[in-house]
Amino acid sequence: MALLPEPRRFGARTISDDLLDLVDRANAADALARPTVLLDLRRALERCLAAGDEARLRRVFAHAGDALCYRLLSEALARSIDAPLAAPGTLIARAFAVPVVFVTAASAAARIAGRLADIGAIQAVFERHGVLGAARNFGLSNALCTVDALEALPAVELFRGTRTLDPHSLGAALPPADIVLRAGQEHTNLRFIAGAALSPVEAPEFTTTAANIGTWGRDCAQALAAQLALPGVTLLVLPRPPRDIVSAAHAGRGAQLETAMNLFASNAVRRLRAAVGEPIVILSAHEGAEVRVTVSSPFALDLTAGSSWPLHPLDDVAAIEHLLVSLFSDMRVADVRVLPRLLPAERAPGIALYPRCDEWDALMAAAVGH
Secondary structure (H helix, E strand, O other): OOOOOOOOOOOOOOOHHHHHHHHHHHHOOOOOOOOHHHHHHHHHHHHHOOOOOOHHHHHHHHOOHHHHHHHHHHHHHHHHHOOOOOOOOOOEEEEEEEEEEEEEEEEOEEEEEOOOOOHHHHHHHHHHHOOOOOOOOEEOOEEEEEEHHHHHHOOHHHHOOOOOOOOOOOOOHHOOOEEOEEEEOOOEEEEEEEEEEEEEEOOOOOHOOOOOOOHHHHHHHHHHHHOOOOOOOOEEEEEEEOOOOHHHHHHHHHHHHHHHHHHHHHHHHHHHHOOOOEEEEEEEEEEEEEEEEEOOOOOOOOOEEEHHHHHOOOOOOHHHHHHHHHHHHHOOOOOOEEEEEEHHHHHHEOOOOOOHHHHHHHHHHHHHOO
């Protein structure tokens, strides 16, 4: 059972909208009735998309009452865009994006180009390994775009794009973004390679065929590294499976945060073990929608280290807690504690609160009293 409290604040239900009514019905429905309600929700979403009512969509998401409602809405929207309800045989362009996490370290300031010189090499990897399943007519943008650019794409335009049948239509909407490196610092950076594939609407969604990244991920990583390598820069490329264009941004965020948390945890644990012995790890939830990890020891409080996981509305707090506990378990850290109380974001104005092990008893007593 998850112990971390929910630190996010979702919009109050202050508007009347049949989309939100359908979400409530789907959440309340039993296993037999739920598929019918979800189909009704998709039909209603497609009517909204076809009408070009982007403002209504944004308003509905802003008033989703909790993470479950927000997630259900987002999943239904992704399905409406990626596999719209249409007659069998209807040809559509399925837009997708490949999240790529870059782990970098540089001996001097540097800049990795945000545009790939040879996108054909990446497309060849996809074709060779059948990454997109039966889809053969597909295009990839040569821009490495940011998560912000991906999230800014209007849902209405994406829905219309499924019917334009132009695999290259995303290119202009997703500009390239260089990766700027500072000397002597290890960083994780997130970029996306967007594309579209033509397929009949009833064809299986190709994202399932790309899930086994071991069969193609290494070749894709090598092809990207070969194009982006710079003198004095250590570059680790970690591509993730392609996702539909709506879901890709959140999947990429999660991949980057997980990679960054792995780097933080290994460095912090190694440092404390070398200095004073076994660390104590505390997981805590904070106002401002963050889960934080603090690594400390009563024998060297000055070596306390902390890192945060900023929560997205689609995040599952319990799943993140499980991931973090498992991460430290894999590192054989025996003392991992989860604080079941929401904490402030700051210890003092301008100073982030990362609870140390010497504060644990007082924090738990306050949690029980609360």
